Amino acid sequence: MFETFDSNRSRYASVGVVSSLPGELIDSIWYIIDLDIKGVIPLNNMLSFGVINNNGHVTMHFSQDGDSVEMGVDLPFMYSTEFPSEVYAYDDGTRQTILLPSEIRQRG
Numbered sequence: 181m182f183e184t185f186d187s188n189r190s191r192y193a194s195v196g197v198v199s200s201l202p203g204e205l206i207d208s209i210w211y212i213i214d215l216d217i218k219g220v221i222p223l224n225n226m227l228s229f230g231v232i233n234n235n236g237h238v239t240m241h242f243s244q245d246g247d248s249v250e251m252g253v254d255l256p257f258m259y260s261t262e263f264p265s266e267v268y269a270y271d272d273g274t275r276q277t278i279l280l281p282s283e284i285r286q287r288g
Contacts, residue, residue, distance in 0.1 A: 184223045184271045187214050194279040200264050204257055205231070205238060209269060209278055212240055212253050221249050227269040233259040 193206045209229055217223065223244065230241035238257045243250045269278050 184225050185213050185218055185227075185269070185276060187218075189271075190275040192275060192277045194277060194283050196280040196283050197264075197267055197278050200262065200280070201231075201267070202257070205240075205255070205263075206278060208240060208253075208255055208257075209267070212242060213269060216251065216253060217242060221247065223271075225271045225273075229267050229269065231259075231263045231265055231267065233261075238263070 187210075191210060193201075197206060212229075213223075213227065217227075224246065226244065228243045228245075230243070232239040232241055232252070234254060236259055238255045238259050239252050240255060241250065241252045264280055266281055267278055268281065268284065269276060270284075
């Protein structure tokens, strides 16, 4: 079994995320995972981050299915209504990707 969100594995952001979020916010998600969450609680391979308007600045709201632990991290970046309301960080054991909900492949 692999350790989820090992910072030594390759990390990516989908085309949808890169075109809708500034690089600083994408990097902030990886920092939140590495510095604030990892090692504090067990992580699933799919993490959710709400992108919230907090008085004109961004708050990233972390949650994951099956866990009652949630966390908001206030960031020094200006909020835009163009930002997606939610993004996911997914770890498939080989690479980690931040993607939009619409980019998740549904299994049938």
